Amino acid sequence: MATTFEDFKLNKQLLTAITEAGYTIPTPVQEKTIPLVLAGHDVMGIAQTGTGKTAAFVLPLLMKVKYAQGTHPRALIVAPTRELAMQIEDHIKILGKYTDLRYLAIYGGVGPKTQIEKIKAGLDILIATPGRLMEIYLKGDLILKELKTLVLDEADKMMDMGFMPQIRRLLEIIPRKRQNLLFSATMHERVEKLSEEFLEFPMKVEVTPSATPVETVSQVLYQVPNLPTKINMLEYLFRNEEEFTRVMIFTRSKKNAENVSKFLDRKIAGATRVIHGNKGQNARINAMEAFRNGGVRFLVATDVASRGIDISDVSHVINFDVPVIYEDYVHRIGRTGRALQTGSSITFANEAEMHHIHEIEKLIKMQIPEAPLPPDIEVTDTGFEEQQEIARDLDKQKRKTDPDFKGAFHEKKERFHEGAIDKRTGRPFQEKKPTKIRSFRRNKS
Structure with missing residues (x-):
């Protein structure tokens, strides 16, 4: 087994960049994956986030592509989000700094014109x-016949995001020999089955069981009844x-991302940035850079940022809301405790969200330690709208286990039955007559 990066027989340019990047010894996923990729095997790699997975494929890819040649790309890396595509590009920039290799990340949210110009330059x-890749390919501005690695x-x-049609279309148009x-x-059974469509006799690298949280991240759960009390918890912790x-x-x-961001800005001006799907690409990039560089203390995000974002020294991840896609819990908390550093994860859960917590615990095969609310926390009454929202969520959960369950809102739908009494007036409900719609003829002039 390799104990240093020199053991992989990487070239001098890569080894120099590795040293300058501060990498000392290979992580387990790098140790197992790099030799297989260099030997030309198809690889299915399952590794918890924050373990050096990106470098595990970027380093051998840089070694195989080696130097600038021709006009069309010889290696293609497909990622689900803009943020992850940009993160991979940053890794290539750092590790390939002493090579002459030409690389580019393309994604939506910005116009394709500049991206197309760079593609045509070589x-x-x-x-x-996937979306931007197929968009530019179908315009005829991208040639993929030289691809050797996908x-x-x-x-x-x-x-999960519904990209399989684009992936299948991509597999039809790129060289079969690659x-x-x-x-x-995470790699659930459905993904493993779909992967059989394009992996030939793959070598499976599984350095940890699928959906296992990083051991260096401590986890704690607080049962918090509602959104205002969650806000109070943030204020208490951030003192x-x-x-x-x-x-x-x-x-x-x-909506919750914006609300949390506005609250933090009122308390600590200039210490917060927020990213979600409605934010423009430049705003998202600037927010990420400000957080990465230490310019702001808090980054509020939806799950668009839970994967692939490699920011060092994140002290805490707070799940203000529990994710309903349970694998996202692993990806969220993996933003801290990266590269064998320690980190902390704190999760707030209301009554309805506790169902999702139990499902997450099944997935990660461990119980998340629960702590009582600190005595200094002001527990606010749950507002009417939030009460309804929680009740709806509980109804949905019960319907999944009991198809005959009618739900807390069922009686409201039946309130107009004969003889029903309106509690506000004390009189029977009266069925409203349909409003007549008059038609008007235009006067001919």
């Missing part, structure tokens, strides 16, 4: 999201400036 390695990163997320690499932190130095806060919706 490329060796292309990183792409990498699918975060393959399970691509399938090396295929598939990587993810400790020495401990909560660089924090990622994940929400389920764009």
